[in-house]
Amino acid sequence: MNTIKEKLTVLPDQPGCYLMKNKHGTVIYVGKAKVLKNRVRSYFTGSHDGKTQRLVGEIEDFEYIITSSNLEALILEMNLIKKYEPKYNVLLKDDKSYPYIKITKEEHPRLITTRKIKKDGAKYFGPYPNAGAANETKKLLDRLYPMRKCRTMPDRVCLYYHIGQCLAPCEFDVSRETNQKMVQDITKFLNNGHQQVKEDLRVKMHTASDELNFERAKELRDQIHHIDSVMEKQKMNINDTVNRDIFAYSVDKGWMCVQVFFIRSGKMIERDVSVFPYYQEPEEDFLTFLGQFYLREDHLKPKEVFIPIGINQEMAGQLLEIKVVQPARGKKKELVELAERNAAHALKERFSLIERDEARTVKAVEELAEAMQIDMPHRIESFDNSNIQGTDPVAAMVTFMDGKPFKKEYRKYKVKSVTGPDDYASMKEVIRRRYTRLLKESQPLPDLILVDGGKGQLSAALSVIEDELGMNVPVAGMAKNDKHNTSELIMGDPPAVIPLKRNSSSFYLLQRIQDEVHRFAITFHRQTRGKTMFSSVLDDIPGVGEKRKRALLKHFGSMKNMKEATVDDFRAIAIPDSVSRELLKRLQEAPAPK
Structure with a gap:
C-alpha cells in the first residue's frame, strides 16, 4: 500500500489508461480516464459500493499509460482488455454466436448457414434469431434457386438434381452468368426483395392455372405460402432497408x-x-x-x-x-x-x-474468509483421491473462482509412485506435482487449498506445501461424517475446527466444492478402471494384438457393448470367428465393471 500511496502523488493530469494488479501481479481491471490523477485517486478515497470495494480490496499495485486524447485512451483500453482479459472488466466471451446465411465465393457457389464470419469474399446475410430461422430461410431459398449443394463435386448427379434444387454442375455445363444471376436474385431476396419474388410467382401461378396446368399452379401457390410463413413472421420496424x-x-x-x-x-x-x-x-x-x-x-x-x-x-x-x-x-x-x-x-x-x-458465491467466500481469518480466497483449489483397494489410483483437482466452478482449470492425475491403498502418499504426490509445476512456471498460486479428508490428509498436504515447497498458502481439510456428508472444516497444526453454521452460505459453499471434487475424481476413476479392465481382458486372448485391440476399443468403446455383441458384429472389423467366439467367452467370465 505504501507503493500505491507514493504512485498516487505523481499521477499526471492527462488522459490515459490505468491497469490495476493483484498480489500476484495479475491485471484485474483496466480503465480509462480524461484525467488520470483524479480517476485513479478516486478508488482509494471515500466510500464505495460492495462491488467496487471488492475490486479495491484486491489492488496491490497499478500502472498507467498516458495518451494524447480521450479517443486514444478508449481504443487503448479496448486493446488492453482484449490482451489481459481482466476479471473485473466487461468481457464479451459468452458462447452466444448468431447464425448467418452465406453465399460462397466459388466457381459454382453454394448456399450454407454458418456462425463464423471470415474474410473470404463470400456474401453474408444476417444475423438470424436462431439456427431454426436461418435453416428455414435457407430451405426456402433452396426451393427457389437451384444452386450447387455438395461440398465437393461428385462424379454423378444426386437427389437434389432430380427434385429440381440443383443444376448439377458436376455433370452439366452451368455458365458463370447463370450462377451470377442466382447470386443476384438471392441477394435481392434477402435484402427485402421477397415481395417482388412473391409477385413474380403469383403471375406464374395464374398463367399455369389459365393453361390448366393445375399441378404446377399448386406448387407455385405452396411456394408463395412458404415465403409468407418464413419471411413475414417478423414485424416491420422501419420502412427503409438499411441494416x-x-x-x-x-x-x-x-x-x-x-x-x-x-x-x-x-x-x-x-x-x-x-x-x-x-x-x-x-x-x-x-x-x-x-x-x-x-x-x-x-x-x-x-x-x-x-x-x-x-x-x-x-x-x-x-x-x-x-x-x-x-x-x-x-x-x-x-x-x-x-x-x-x-x-x-x-x-x-x-x-x-x-x-x-x-449470496451463494462471492458473499459465501467472504464469509468463509472471515471465519478462517484469512484474506478473501478468490481462487480455491480442492483435491480428492479415488481408488478401489489400491487399484488404478487417481486424483482430481477442481478450481472455484469467486465461489463458482471454473472448469477450464480442473485437472486429473494418475497416481504414479504409490502402490496399494495409501491415501496420504497419493495426496502428497499429487499436491507436489501440482505446485512444483506452478512454482517452476511462475504461475499464480491459489488463495486457499482444500483437501477432501480429515487430519491425515491435511497433515500430508501441509508436509508438502509448507515443509517441502515453502508456500505460504492457507490449507484446510474438509472432513466427512459417517454418512459421507460434509461435517466440518479443519485447519492448522495441530488441526482445529473452524466454526461454521450448518445453514450458512459458507458451509453450503464447502459442500458444493467437496461434492464437485468427489464427483470429478470418481468419474475419472471409473473411466480409468473401465479402460484398464477392458485392456486386460483383451491382452489375454490369442489372436488379439495391438492393432486389433485398438480396432475393438474404437468400434465398441466399452466391455458392456462388446459383451452384448454377436459374432457378426465382430466380422464388421475383420475379426475371425474363432477369435470373436473366444473373446465373447472370456468377456462372459470376466467380472462386470462397477
Whole structure:
C-alpha cells in the first residue's frame, strides 16, 4: 500500500489508461480516464459500493499509460482488455454466436448457414434469431434457386438434381452468368426483395392455372405460402432497408444493462442483452462496451448504428468507423426508447438473480474468509483421491473462482509412485506435482487449498506445501461424517475446527466444492478402471494384438457393448470367428465393471 500511496502523488493530469494488479501481479481491471490523477485517486478515497470495494480490496499495485486524447485512451483500453482479459472488466466471451446465411465465393457457389464470419469474399446475410430461422430461410431459398449443394463435386448427379434444387454442375455445363444471376436474385431476396419474388410467382401461378396446368399452379401457390410463413413472421420496424443496430442502456445500483436491437432489411430479427457492473461514468463504460461489441467475429458492423442522446456521438463514430446516429424524433427515436425500456426491465429482473447468486458465491467466500481469518480466497483449489483397494489410483483437482466452478482449470492425475491403498502418499504426490509445476512456471498460486479428508490428509498436504515447497498458502481439510456428508472444516497444526453454521452460505459453499471434487475424481476413476479392465481382458486372448485391440476399443468403446455383441458384429472389423467366439467367452467370465 505504501507503493500505491507514493504512485498516487505523481499521477499526471492527462488522459490515459490505468491497469490495476493483484498480489500476484495479475491485471484485474483496466480503465480509462480524461484525467488520470483524479480517476485513479478516486478508488482509494471515500466510500464505495460492495462491488467496487471488492475490486479495491484486491489492488496491490497499478500502472498507467498516458495518451494524447480521450479517443486514444478508449481504443487503448479496448486493446488492453482484449490482451489481459481482466476479471473485473466487461468481457464479451459468452458462447452466444448468431447464425448467418452465406453465399460462397466459388466457381459454382453454394448456399450454407454458418456462425463464423471470415474474410473470404463470400456474401453474408444476417444475423438470424436462431439456427431454426436461418435453416428455414435457407430451405426456402433452396426451393427457389437451384444452386450447387455438395461440398465437393461428385462424379454423378444426386437427389437434389432430380427434385429440381440443383443444376448439377458436376455433370452439366452451368455458365458463370447463370450462377451470377442466382447470386443476384438471392441477394435481392434477402435484402427485402421477397415481395417482388412473391409477385413474380403469383403471375406464374395464374398463367399455369389459365393453361390448366393445375399441378404446377399448386406448387407455385405452396411456394408463395412458404415465403409468407418464413419471411413475414417478423414485424416491420422501419420502412427503409438499411441494416442497423440500435443501442440503449439503463443503470442502477452500480450495474449497467445494454440492449441491442439488430435491424436487418427493416425487420428486428434479434436482440442482445448484456448485464455487468460498471466502475467509471456510465457514458464512458457504454462507449467501451460499444467498441468491444464489434471486436467479436460474429458481430458484423451494419451500415449505421443508433445510440441514445448523451453519448459522445463524434467519438462513437470515430471508434466504430461507421455512421452513428442519435435520433431526435419519430419512429427511429421510439426504437431507441424501446431498447432503453427493455434494458431497464431486464436490469430490474436480473437484480434478484444477481443478489441470490452473490449470496451463494462471492458473499459465501467472504464469509468463509472471515471465519478462517484469512484474506478473501478468490481462487480455491480442492483435491480428492479415488481408488478401489489400491487399484488404478487417481486424483482430481477442481478450481472455484469467486465461489463458482471454473472448469477450464480442473485437472486429473494418475497416481504414479504409490502402490496399494495409501491415501496420504497419493495426496502428497499429487499436491507436489501440482505446485512444483506452478512454482517452476511462475504461475499464480491459489488463495486457499482444500483437501477432501480429515487430519491425515491435511497433515500430508501441509508436509508438502509448507515443509517441502515453502508456500505460504492457507490449507484446510474438509472432513466427512459417517454418512459421507460434509461435517466440518479443519485447519492448522495441530488441526482445529473452524466454526461454521450448518445453514450458512459458507458451509453450503464447502459442500458444493467437496461434492464437485468427489464427483470429478470418481468419474475419472471409473473411466480409468473401465479402460484398464477392458485392456486386460483383451491382452489375454490369442489372436488379439495391438492393432486389433485398438480396432475393438474404437468400434465398441466399452466391455458392456462388446459383451452384448454377436459374432457378426465382430466380422464388421475383420475379426475371425474363432477369435470373436473366444473373446465373447472370456468377456462372459470376466467380472462386470462397477
